[in-house]
Amino acid sequence: MSGQGVRIVSVIVPCRNERLHIAAFCASARAQQLPPGWVLELLIADGDSDDGTRGELQRLAAADPRIRQLDNPGRIVSCGLNRALAAAQGEVIVRMDVHTRYAPDYVAQCIAALERSGAAVVGGPWRAEGRAPWQRAIAAAFQSRWVAGGARSRQLDYEGEADTVYLGAWRRDTFERFGGFDEQLVRNQDDEHNLRITRGGGRVWQSARIRSLYEPRGSVKALFRQWLQYGYWKPFVMRKHGQPAALRQLVPGIFVGGQLLLTALALLGAPWALPLAWLAAYAGAVGALSLLVAADGHWALLPRLPVVIAAHHVGYGIGTLLGWWDVLRHGRGREWFSKLTR
Numbered sequence: 001m002s003g004q005g006v007r008i009v010s011v012i013v014p015c016r017n018e019r020l021h022i023a024a025f026c027a028s029a030r031a032q033q034l035p036p037g038w039v040l041e042l043l044i045a046d047g048d049s050d051d052g053t054r055g056e057l058q059r060l061a062a063a064d065p066r067i068r069q070l071d072n073p074g075r076i077v078s079c080g081l082n083r084a085l086a087a088a089q090g091e092v093i094v095r096m097d098v099h100t101r102y103a104p105d106y107v108a109q110c111i112a113a114l115e116r117s118g119a120a121v122v123g124g125p126w127r128a129e130g131r132a133p134w135q136r137a138i139a140a141a142f143q144s145r146w147v148a149g150g151a152r153s154r155q156l157d158y159e160g161e162a163d164t165v166y167l168g169a170w171r172r173d174t175f176e177r178f179g180g181f182d183e184q185l186v187r188n189q190d191d192e193h194n195l196r197i198t199r200g201g202g203r204v205w206q207s208a209r210i211r212s213l214y215e216p217r218g219s220v221k222a223l224f225r226q227w228l229q230y231g232y233w234k235p236f237v238m239r240k241h242g243q244p245a246a247l248r249q250l251v252p253g254i255f256v257g258g259q260l261l262l263t264a265l266a267l268l269g270a271p272w273a274l275p276l277a278w279l280a281a282y283a284g285a286v287g288a289l290s291l292l293v294a295a296d297g298h299w300a301l302l303p304r305l306p307v308v309i310a311a312h313h314v315g316y317g318i319g320t321l322l323g324w325w326d327v328l329r330h331g332r333g334r335e336w337f338s339k340l341t342r
Helices: 022-030 053-063 077-087 106-117 133-143 172-178 189-199 220-241 247-267 273-294 305-329
Strands: 007-015 038-046 067-071 092-095 100-102 121-124 166-171 204-206 212-214
Touching: 007 022, 007 077, 007 106, 022 038, 022 053, 022 100, 038 053, 038 077, 038 106, 053 067, 067 077, 077 189, 092 106, 092 172, 106 121, 106 166, 121 189, 133 220, 133 273, 133 305, 166 172, 166 189, 166 212, 172 189, 189 204, 189 220, 220 247, 220 305, 247 273, 247 305, 273 305
Parallel strands: 007 038, 007 092, 038 067, 121 204
Antiparallel strands: 092 166, 100 212, 121 166
């Protein structure tokens, strides 16, 4: 793949049990329009798939030498990313996800943003788009700055420094300086890596020109499990660095913890008005958030929005409390939370 004047960009992708989606993803990655003089290699780290993904990857790799299938016995995202990094030949590394659709110039804009910003890591905004009604409601809440707590990663027009970005692209020397991904983390490995970069003097940069569409979970149950895992692994990141990546990450745990504490006090004789008032205040906040999201062109989704927002917050909050329990008890993640869910 190398030659005089040729520059390599390595696209790294962790996956597991993606037989129905992997061919379409590979086709979109191969169709990326690169700047002159650049070529692409696609490294896919398969986490012991048992649904036929491995056979499909072998078929795709045999038909196109740009595709390389790697084994990821660790099965989780951070392990897969590190396996792909170890095999990558590119001077620029771009992470992709199977369940995301990309603009034809996605990789080219990642390369341009790295050159333009001088940042250690660049990425685009995290834009969600749903199809079925529940998925559309999940996407609308996900995209709302009110539900996201002002996270810049959800601001589609933002260009500048951020605390984290969706997926990410790096120069190779960024990993030589800051290391790879923490394989103890099933979720939040990207947030932890970005926090490590900023604490080490590097910059994280978001560019609105890097465009992609994320396909969110399709049910409230799947959404709850997703944010339960995100919340669970956040305390492990906080323990490692002594701080959260952003203060907004503490709010769901404070709400759930406060509700449990006030309920326990009521069971011991304190007035039941306290936990009921706490719950009523949250219900009012969820109602107000639902109206704000609906007012942004989503009135048809209003009946679903309170359920979606509550599943997001409560899942994250319960996960955070369970994570802190395990951090303080023995410092290890429990087995259920070590299985990545979709």
